[in-house]
Amino acid sequence: MSAGLILCFLGAMVAVAAHLGSRAAESRARETYRELVGENYDLPEDDWQEIRPVAGLWGCLVAGLAFLRGLGVFVALGAGLYLVAG
DSSP: OOHHHHHHHHHHHHHHHHHHHHHHHHHHHHHHHHHHSSTTHHHHHGGGGGSHHHHIIIIIIHHHHHHHHHHHHHHHHHHHHHHHHH
């Protein structure tokens, strides 16, 4: 197996894992927000970002996982282009 193929799979796996983790963290942030403000289902999906304790707790995790997702996609695409061009 070539190094480019391994990097492509590794980048894709990191991106998928970070995406799933980010979705789970956003879901937990919404649950925490609903516990703070009550069960009002007319709230926007990203309204949890307006509350400082919730945003501080979950926002950093969501941002870090989004960075890892982007890094994984970048590595996977770069390795894929290396395989195609090489």
